[in-house]
Amino acid sequence: MPELPEVETVRRTLNQLVAGKRIESVTVSLPRIIQRPAEPEAFAAALAGRTIETVERSGKFLRIVLDGLVLVSHLRMEGRYGVYAQDEPVEKHTHVIFHFDDGTELRYKDVRQFGTMHLFAPGEELKQPPLSRLGLEPLSDSFTPDALRKMLAHRPTKIKPLLLNQTYVAGLGNIYVDEALFQAGIHPERSADSLKAAEWRRLYESIRATLERAVEAGGSSIKSYVNGQGEMGMFQHQLLVYGRKGEPCSRCGGPITKTVVGGRGTHICLRCQPPRRKRRAATAGELSN
Structure with missing residues (x-):
């Protein structure tokens, strides 16, 4: 499963590749990836015409910030994003495609099919699951x-x-x-x-x-x-x-x-990371001294 460094790297590369792009339409071929809203058709309709402003991260989650919405995405075990030209063949296990008006596409591929996507109004994504459950962010100033x-x-x-x-x-x-x-x-x-x-x-x-x-x-x-x-x-x-x-x-x-x-x-390494020794119980002779 991608951990914080991998998700942060994906965030940085996606930010370079898709920030400023306008979504023309969205294709969802595996509905269960879409967790909010419940209907994939509503998910696609909500994103049509939106522009991606930036890509951020919370823990292992990506936050794709658009004009008026935030898409929270978890890659789980094998999820990955890639940007392609619209005429490039779609690879197997590609479950969500964001079609941009410049002739390119952001494609989400997930062999294990465990990834999730949630849509929220800006700011609401931090107040509701899954992000509301997260603890300390270890690369933030609040982590001391x-x-x-x-x-x-x-x-x-x-x-x-x-x-x-x-x-x-x-x-x-x-x-x-x-x-x-x-x-x-x-x-x-x-x-x-x-x-x-x-x-x-x-x-x-x-x-x-x-x-x-x-x-x-x-x-x-x-x-x-x-x-x-x-x-x-x-x-x-x-x-x-x-x-x-x-x-x-x-x-x-x-x-x-x-x-x-x-x-x-x-x-x-048991030499460099020794287990803590348990306290030795006092003997009867030691107790009587």
């Missing part, structure tokens, strides 16, 4: 060490599942949580309420740094991800633990191991 700590520090839950929960921190997925926890030296099974202040700061810094480097590299093309111009991301060549099971750790030389945390495959 204190904000992260206040959100999660009191929870007796493993830190990795908490970071994957979009209602707490928006945009993080399996790849970048593994990378950030490694950079911070925190075992993914540590409970959030066991982390010290210095560890929260390291975690904050590693999340920001990992995401910023990934965005700069155009995201990670682990499976099928490409940006709006059909280009692969390059950050997979910089990954330190994710996908490197059995390889030596770049820091200590120990082996990268893979386990399961919260139902997700998880890559760690």
Whole structure:
């Protein structure tokens, strides 16, 4: 699934490709992708004649801002956008086509068919699901060490599942949580309420740094991800633990191991990310002293 860096890269390329274009008509061939309004015909009619002003992002969601409407789009597992000439053959699994009046088209392709699209009046998209459920935006000014700590520090839950929960921190997925926890030296099974202040700061810094480097590299093309111009991301060549099971750790030389945390495959270095030791129970002799 595309995570924040991949969606941000798609946002930037789409903004270059479609901002200022006027939609002449919309073709929907897979109605269930359209979540709001309920009828795909109403979706198409609402967009006809609208001009795309800009493309923005909230967590893993794209926000295509038009004159008078906002289209909220989630790519899910395999969704991708591309801009084509109208006379180019339409590829299989293309489910929504935005026909522009300049002879080009924005096409949405989704092999797994899990993507979603919602239409809202401007400003309403932030007050209603799905965007109203999102937590801290990790590349925004509101994402600070204190904000992260206040959100999660009191929870007796493993830190990795908490970071994957979009209602707490928006945009993080399996790849970048593994990378950030490694950079911070925190075992993914540590409970959030066991982390010290210095560890929260390291975690904050590693999340920001990992995401910023990934965005700069155009995201990670682990499976099928490409940006709006059909280009692969390059950050997979910089990954330190994710996908490197059995390889030596770049820091200590120990082996990268893979386990399961919260139902997700998880890559760690046990030397650099030691699990927190449990307190040893006092013996009868120690209690009597």
